[in-house]
Amino acid sequence: MPVVEVPSRYRIPTQGEGQIEVDARTVRECITAVEARYPGFEELIVDAKGGLHRFVRLFVNGDELARDALDTPVASDDKVAILAAAAGG
Amino acid sequence: MGDASGDRLIRLDMSNQTAIVEPYPEAWKLLGGRALSARILLEECDPSCDPLGPDNILVLAPGVISGTSAPTSGRISVGGKSPLTGGIKEANAGGNPGQDLMKLGYRVVIAKGKPADPERRYAVDITADEVKVIPADEHKGKWNYTLISDLVKTYSKTASFISVGPAGEMQLSGASVACTDADKHRRPARHAGRGGLGAVMGSKGLKYLSVDPNKRAVRKPADGKAFNALSKKYTKEYIAGPGQEPFPKWGTSAIVTEANNLYTFPHKNRVEGRSPDVETLDGMRIVESFEERGGGMHNCMTGCIVKCSNIVHDADGNYKTSALEFETLTLLGSNCGIASWEDVADLDRLCDEIGLDTIETGAAVAVYMDSGGMEFGDASGAKRLLKEIAEGTDLGRAIGNGADAIGRRQKHPRVATLKGQALPAWDPRPLKAAGVTYCTSPMGADHTAGLVVDPGQAQEDIAQASQESQILNTAIDASGFCQFLMLNLEEIGQFYSYFLGESVTREQIADIAWQCMQDEWEFNRRAGFGPKDDEMPECMKQDAIGPAKFVWDVPSDVVAAAYKRFEARDELFTQRPS
Numbered sequence: 001m002p003v004v005e006v007p008s009r010y011r012i013p014t015q016g017e018g019q020i021e022v023d024a025r026t027v028r029e030c031i032t033a034v035e036a037r038y039p040g041f042e043e044l045i046v047d048a049k050g051g052l053h054r055f056v057r058l059f060v061n062g063d064e065l066a067r068d069a070l071d072t073p074v075a076s077d078d079k080v081a082i083l084a085a086a087a088g089g
Numbered sequence: 090m091g092d093a094s095g096d097r098l099i100r101l102d103m104s105n106q107t108a109i110v111e112p113y114p115e116a117w118k119l120l121g122g123r124a125l126s127a128r129i130l131l132e133e134c135d136p137s138c139d140p141l142g143p144d145n146i147l148v149l150a151p152g153v154i155s156g157t158s159a160p161t162s163g164r165i166s167v168g169g170k171s172p173l174t175g176g177i178k179e180a181n182a183g184g185n186p187g188q189d190l191m192k193l194g195y196r197v198v199i200a201k202g203k204p205a206d207p208e209r210r211y212a213v214d215i216t217a218d219e220v221k222v223i224p225a226d227e228h229k230g231k232w233n234y235t236l237i238s239d240l241v242k243t244y245s246k247t248a249s250f251i252s253v254g255p256a257g258e259m260q261l262s263g264a265s266v267a268c269t270d271a272d273k274h275r276r277p278a279r280h281a282g283r284g285g286l287g288a289v290m291g292s293k294g295l296k297y298l299s300v301d302p303n304k305r306a307v308r309k310p311a312d313g314k315a316f317n318a319l320s321k322k323y324t325k326e327y328i329a330g331p332g333q334e335p336f337p338k339w340g341t342s343a344i345v346t347e348a349n350n351l352y353t354f355p356h357k358n359r360v361e362g363r364s365p366d367v368e369t370l371d372g373m374r375i376v377e378s379f380e381e382r383g384g385g386m387h388n389c390m391t392g393c394i395v396k397c398s399n400i401v402h403d404a405d406g407n408y409k410t411s412a413l414e415f416e417t418l419t420l421l422g423s424n425c426g427i428a429s430w431e432d433v434a435d436l437d438r439l440c441d442e443i444g445l446d447t448i449e450t451g452a453a454v455a456v457y458m459d460s461g462g463m464e465f466g467d468a469s470g471a472k473r474l475l476k477e478i479a480e481g482t483d484l485g486r487a488i489g490n491g492a493d494a495i496g497r498r499q500k501h502p503r504v505a506t507l508k509g510q511a512l513p514a515w516d517p518r519p520l521k522a523a524g525v526t527y528c529t530s531p532m533g534a535d536h537t538a539g540l541v542v543d544p545g546q547a548q549e550d551i552a553q554a555s556q557e558s559q560i561l562n563t564a565i566d567a568s569g570f571c572q573f574l575m576l577n578l579e580e581i582g583q584f585y586s587y588f589l590g591e592s593v594t595r596e597q598i599a600d601i602a603w604q605c606m607q608d609e610w611e612f613n614r615r616a617g618f619g620p621k622d623d624e625m626p627e628c629m630k631q632d633a634i635g636p637a638k639f640v641w642d643v644p645s646d647v648v649a650a651a652y653k654r655f656e657a658r659d660e661l662f663t664q665r666p667s
Binding site: 055 | 344373
C-alpha cells in the first residue's frame with residue numbers, strides 16, 4: 001500500500017504518526033484516507049476548493065507533484081511526502 | 090583586509106549635543122548589529138539605569154556585512170535598555186540607513202545623555218566629512234510621514250533617515266524607531282518595533298538622524314573575487330529555491346491561512362487560535378488588490394532579492410501603507426476581532442505615522458476590548474484609539490505604553506506578555522519550542538529571536554530546537570542579513586571570511602552568537618531579572634485552544650535547559666531560519 005509521509009508540523013491530528021499506510025489509488029485519495037483515520041488532517045493540506053494550500057508541496061517518490069495534479073495515480077509501493085514550505089513573518 | 094580597516098564609530102552626548110568620531114576598536118571587528126549592541130551595552134551602560142534617563146544608551150548598529158554588495162544585507166539593529174521589559178533590547182529594521190552608515194565606514198552610533206530641556210528637539214546629520222547635532226524644534230510632534238516628506242525637500246537625494254514619531258517623543262513604551270525605504274519616496278515604513286526603543290531615542294531629544302552616503306560605493310571586501318562569486322552563487326540558488334516559494338513572492342501576510350490551520354492565528358485577545366475571518370484577513374486579498382489598485386511587492390533596501398514587502402493602495406489607487414505584515418494582520422486584525430485587511434492597513438499606517446510597534450499596540454487594543462472598554466471588531470474605535478495615543482490622552486498613553494499598562498489600568502487579568510512584552514502572533518501553546526524562546530530569550534517574547542514552527546515536536550527536543558534557532562537568529566541579526574534570505578551559519582561564515590580576508594568558521598559564527606546571548610543574559614541579570622521573569626503568563630496556561638486543547642504546559646526545567654549550551658550537531662550549522 002502507498003505510504004504518506006507526514007512532516008512533524010502536521011502530526012497533531014495524526015497523533016504523532018509520521019508514516020501512514022493507506023489504501024488509495026491517487027494522491028488525493030491518499031490524503032482522504034489519512035483524513036478518514038485522523039480527522040483534522042486534510043484541512044492542513046487541501047483548501048476549501050480542493051486545491052493544495054499555498055504553503056504545502058507534495059512529492060511522489062521524491063519528484064514534486066504539480067499543484068493541479070492531485071488526481072495523479074499512485075502505485076502500491078509509492079511514497080507520498082508532504083513538505084511544509086515556509087514560515088516566518 | 091578590505092576597507093574595514095578605516096572604520097569609525099560615532100559617539101553622541103545629548104546632554105550637551107556634541108558628536109565625536111573615533112576609530113572603531115579592533116576588538117569589535119567581528120561584532121555588528123545585535124552582537125555589537127549587546128557588547129556596548131554590557132560594557133558601557135548601567136543595567137540598573139532608568140531606561141528613559143541620561144545613563145541609558147541608544148545604539149544604532151548595522152550588521153557586519155551591511156553596506157556591501159551581498160544580497161539583502163543592510164539591516165540595522167537598534168539597541169538599549171528597554172522601557173517596556175526593563176532589560177536589554179535589540180530590534181532591527183530594513184531600509185537604507187544601515188547600509189548608508191556602513192558605506193561611510195561608521196560601524197555604530199552610540200548616544201548617551203539627554204537634554205536639560207525635554208521640550209527641545211535635535212537631529213544628527215551624518216556625512217562622510219562631518220557628524221553634527223543640530224536643533225530640530227520645528228519638527229517637534231510631527232508624524233513620521235510628514236516629517237520625512239519635509240526632510241526630503243531639504244536634504245540630498247541620497248540621504249536616508251532614522252526617526253521617531255509622537256509616541257517616541259512622548260516616551261511611550263510601545264514606541265518604534267522608523268527607517269526610510271530604499272525607493273525614491275523614502276517612506277518611513279521600516280520599523281525597529283519591539284521593546285519601546287523609540288522612547289529611548291525620544292528621551293534623548295532625538296527626532297531624527299540623516300545619513301548621506303552621497304556617491305560612496307559599497308564596501309570593498311578583502312577578497313572581492315570570492316565575495317562576489319559567493320554573492321552571485323547564493324543569489325542564483327535563492328532565486329531558484331526559497332525565492333520561488335509563496336512567501337517571498339507574496340510577502341509574510343500570505344501565511345495567514347497556514348498559521349490559522351496550525352492554531353496560531355490568535356483571535357480576540359488569544360482566547361481562540363483560529364479566526365473566523367481568516368479569508369478576509371488573508372494576505373492574498375492584498376495581492377489580489379494590486380491588479381486593480383496598483384501597489385505590489387518591492388525591496389525595502391537596496392540590493393534586496395527577497396522583496397517580501399508589499400505596497401498597499403486604497404480603493405482609489407493611492408498609497409496607503411507598507412509593509413502590511415502577517416504579525417500586524419494578526420495582532421491588529423484577528424486578535425482584535427477586526428475582520429477586514431483594509432481596516433488593518435489603516436491601523437498599520439497609523440502605527441507607522443505615530444511610531445508604534447504594531448504587535449504591542451495590537452495586543453494592547455485587544456486587552457482593552459477584552460476588558461470591556463470597546464467591542465471586539467470595532468475598527469473605527471481602534472483607529473480612534475490610536476489617534477488618542479498621538480493626542481496624549483490618558484487612555485491613549487496607556488495603550489501606547491503596551492499591553493501590560495492597559496491591563497493594569499483596566500484591572501484586566503488576561504494579558505499575554507512575557508518580561509512585560511506582548512506575545513507575537515506565533516502562539517506558544519501549539520508551538521512549544523517558540524514558547525521556550527519567548528521564556529528564555531533576553532529579548533522576551535519575540536518571534537524574531539528564535540521561531541520554531543513545529544507543533545509536532547517531542548518535548549525532549551524543544552529546548553535544543555529553541556536554542557539552535559536562537560543562535561541562528563542572533564547570528565543573522567549580527568550580520569546585517571535579513572532572516573528571510575534564509576542563510577545558515579556556514580554561509581554567514583563564508584561571507585565574513587571573504588569580506589574580512591581571514592577565516593571565520595561556522596563554529597566561530599555560532600560562538601559569536603552564543604556570546605551575544607550571554608552578554609544579554611548577564612545584562613538582564615544585573616538589571617534584576619530572575620527565573621520568575623521566564624514564566625509564561627497564566628492565560629497561556631489556562632486558556633486552551635483548538636481540539637487538541639493546547640495550553641502552555643512545558644515544565645520549567647525543560648525551559649531552563651535552553652540556557653545551557655547543547656553540544657553542537659550538524660543541524661545547527663546547516664538549518665535555515667523558520
